[in-house]
Amino acid sequence: MRTNDASSTLLEVKDLSAGYRDLLAVRDVCLSVHPGEVTVLLGRNGAGKSTVLLTIAGLAKRASGQILLDGADITSLSPYARNGSGISLVPENKRVFRRRTVEENLAIGGYVLTRGERRAAIQNAYERFPALHAKRHDAAGGLSGGQQQMLSIAQALMPGPRVIMLDEPTAGLAPAIVNDVLEILVSIQAEGIGVLLVEQLVDQALSVADHVVLLDHGRVQYNASTDGLHDFEQLRNIYLGKQSG
Ligand SMILES: Nc1ncnc2c1ncn2[C@@H]1O[C@H](COP(=O)(O)OP(=O)(O)O)[C@@H](O)[C@H]1O
């Protein structure tokens, strides 16, 4: 029996290969996300990080491999069904609907919910993000960059996901806002949600990470718990050691 403790695996990606037309952008990727824990996916530009997240969400083409949510195979589900079963994605670059109001954007994030559920989820979002409540009738395009990022995270939280994936959520944000985003991640994690985070700010990412997966040219080069890993320098040494070995 599965229990809802951190030792059980919430999301498991097994030997995933995926890509675009004739390009296999990621090959044989294995990673897992546990309840209430953060798995950070690192790698250079073009390493395949976004492709991994998109394929888990059902938005990029899988060539082979399996995706399990709480032990159930969701590999052949539609993006809509994956979202409904507990996987949410905050995509790279903000995807808020600029001309829609904040509240309309939240409603869109909860498209898999019933009307009643959606209304309750919007209230939850306002409790978590009071700044969004203050601007609920404003067009999302008028929000600051940081507020737009909060809105896209709030959208992804609308269906009550078990796993939330965030693709470079701090990109382009001022340092003070970066900390706000990281604090939100910590609060999400504290609720038992599993987090799969792609982040360019390696030190900040490692400061919240329980597991780290390093991708290089579409392949996993390193995958381990951050227990005993103290800084990026150490990770880099491990990485370089593996490469030369
Ligand atoms: N829509 C696409 N069509 C074709 N190739 C793509 C597309 N998106 C990404 N790629 C290619 O797939 C590889 C991995 O890209 P990506 O997953 O975006 O990497 P990362 O997020 O780590 O920067 C790169 O070689 C990139 O050029």
Ligand SMILES: [Mg+2]
């Ligand atoms: Mg990317």
